[in-house]
């Protein structure tokens with residue numbers, strides 16, 4: 023078997039293993055090891071493994087991952103989600119479907135200090151779901167808006183998946199964070215529009231609630247000043263070039279700790295719980311990254327990614343068709359897999375292929391554009407049935423809403439997402455215009 | 463191809479070294495061997511690990527050929543690292559030839575179990591700064607500088623500079639925000655990191671003076687792989703490596719240096735020269751660093767003074 | 781959290797697993813404190829240089845070392861909680877018992893994988909120690925961070941082995957008091 027065919031067999035084998043319940047980290051490591059032994063040797067594999075673990079994670083860049091995760095878990099336990107929701111509600115809660123909109127806005131605010139979608143969805147569900155239900159919102163709309171809002175945890179920087187993408191493709195994390203800003207805002211706008219159309223079609227599902235006074239609104243903003251402080255210092259510091267991303271994340275951890283203690287949500291016990299939660303989330307990511315690394319080295323040894331990239335670069339197929347093919351692949355896989363695994367699995371082949379194509383963009387712009395599209399599309403997988411992690415999280419927390427209702431509630435948001443993906447693909451500058459503006 | 467050689471290096475494929483040397487050299491080997499040797503190039507550490515491990519990877523057969531810097535693993539390759547001390551480098555070509563000669567004479571133990579194909583350096587480092595040029599030791603006082611290696615850092619710190627050792631990517635952030643005032647690097651790396659946009663002044667030693675520092679590089683091959691080749695193919699490798707290759711690599715880096723200098727000039731930055739007599743006093747002041755290096759070589763069971771003297775003699779002979 | 785375990789071994793958490801849980805949580809907490817500590821040192825360093833006193837020497841290296849340590853110490857708890865991501869849509873229709881057996885099989889494979897990696901890291905530890913590699917500024921011996929890596933992968937291997945044995949050979953599990 024020539025290396026190319028062998029690599030295709032490896033990939034097929036990997037998918038079979040994943041679909042028969044093998045944990046993804048293990049499947050990638052196992053298939054990677056088999057490929058490595060075949061394409062190199064067992065002796066090489068033994069040597070590779072003697073330093074690979076420490077080598078991979080003794081990394082300044084990689085340290086951002088556990089740091090941002092810790093910051094997110096501290097924010098989750100600090101009890102600020104309630105004041106975030108209240109602030110959003112004071113300003114837009116009186117509109118038609120206002121509480122659903124406030125949930126989305128709350129998710130966006132929380133997402134600006136958390137790098138994870140699951141954390142955002144679960145944290146905001148805890149405070150916003152009971153309020154929406156109490157005010158007569160349907161289970162479908164409540165669950166749908168929180169599931170969609172949860173994806174803002176990743177779409178709005180900081181973002182763990184974006185960090186992993188940057189590390190994998192040797193792109194600048196700061197620029198990628200900036201690049202995600204406009205698409206993130208577009209997501210919020212799209213979700214708001216989806217809600218307002220939905221409640222006009224089904225008025226009984228999203229009633230209006232009382233209007234807050236101006237004083238209440240100001241007071242509500244005063245309650246979330248610490249979120250604004252954390253957001254401004256951390257991301258402002260990173261964008262302004264005052265901090266490296268790891269420094270920004272470190273400052274974020276310390277600020278969230280102090281402000282959380284000040285608010286009373288963080289006690290020695292909840293801090294310890296945050297540490298334990300951080301361990302669980304991080305270790306899961308570390309293991310997948312480690313497995314993916316071994317798998318990707320095996321792919322590199324086969325020269326398959328290079329061959330594929332060269333093939334498509336030389337072919338007559340229009341670059342846009344290839345990109346759309348990838349998007350469709352992500353959408354289908356997104357129904358089954360989690361976003362991080364998908365990025366780790368596909369980027370080694372997809373990224374060089376895209377970079378070898380001519381879209382009339384500078385290489386750096388093209389890399390950011392593809393990164394943002396990939397991020398948006400894989401994050402959509404969080405709210406597409408049957409496997410949508412955000413849906414599961416919400417389903418577990420709101421046991422009274424049948425799963426089929428939750429699925430129904432996501433439809434308007436999935437439509438909003440399709441629109442946004444079409445916009446981002448049609449107008450690449452949305453993904454790099456802000457970066458060019460800030461860095462030049 | 464009869465033999466496939468995997469060449470591993472840490473630079474991205476867009477780096478001139480990848481397209482202008484590795485790819486060219488691989489094509490030459492294929493042609494000289496009538497297609498019997500295929501060199502597969504794996505840039506950007508695609509085969510895993512970090513740059514400091516490249517030498518180990520060659521020794522253990524993870525890859526067959528690797529291009530690496532001895533300074534990545536301080537103390538492991540002491541003779542090869544000698545030329546990276548401050549005020550050794552003349553230009554890249556001459557220093558590379560001298561380094562190869564020095565390794566032939568003293569460096570047999572450095573790369574035991576590997577087959578070195580070439581040794582070389584880049585051209586001497588320059589001081590790139592944001593706010594003011596560095597024309598004397600007094601200008602270094604209190605300046606926050608990113609140093610390229612330990613020995614150069616010690617030397618700059620000796621003049622009162624506040625030395626940091628950021629990785630290059632962090633250095634770029636630091637320079638744009640003003641957390642650091644400058645860095646010490648050759649022109650050759652300027653285009654890759656757009657240093658011409660981050661700094662406004664470059665200070666280079668006056669012509670004829672030794673350079674501030676230059677890192678050394680080694681191109682290494684797995685010994686078993688080399689020994690396992692047929693006589694013919696080993697002959698092909700021999701003809702494409704050795705002193706001639708070291709000289710060629712050095713010359714190539716002199717070319718990269720000239721290109722990088724052009725980029726700085728074109729951007730309108732101010733390039734000024736540190737006077738020869740000033741450099742002479744810096745060399746004087748750097749002698750403790752050299753003494754420490756001799757002591758270090760002695761600790762390794764080598765004759766430090768002899769190695770240092772021979773290195774200087776080779777460089778002076780040019 | 782303990783529900784996961786109860787599910788796995790089909791009974792109340794046994795003494796061995798209770799002990800393992802304590803060890804894994806302690807390991808995770810120490811790892812968390814390490815990365816927490818790094819965040820504090822970095823913040824202190826930023827404040828210090830803000831006031832013109834210069835950054836903490838070796839801040840970068842400290843972050844690197846902390847990341848490697850926490851990655852290793854976090855692992856066992858993730859293994860114990862079965863926190864590794866997997867896809868179950870295609871197998872959910874199968875009987876629960878069958879899925880549990882399949883999971884136990886993969887967990888056994890996990891045990892073998894971690895054990896192999898642990899053995900290799902131990903090898904790497906000796907080698908790096910032999911070279912005497914140290915970090916540039918702190919001059920910290922690099923082999924230090926191999927110690928938590930050996931511990932983390934080794935403990936993960938043991939946890940995974942016990943979990944799979946508890947399902948695959950319940951009687952054996954009873955005999956060893958698990």
Ligand code: NA
Nearest residue numbers: 133136175178
């Ligand atoms: Na976020």
Ligand code: NA
Nearest residue numbers: 356357403409
């Ligand atoms: Na999905």
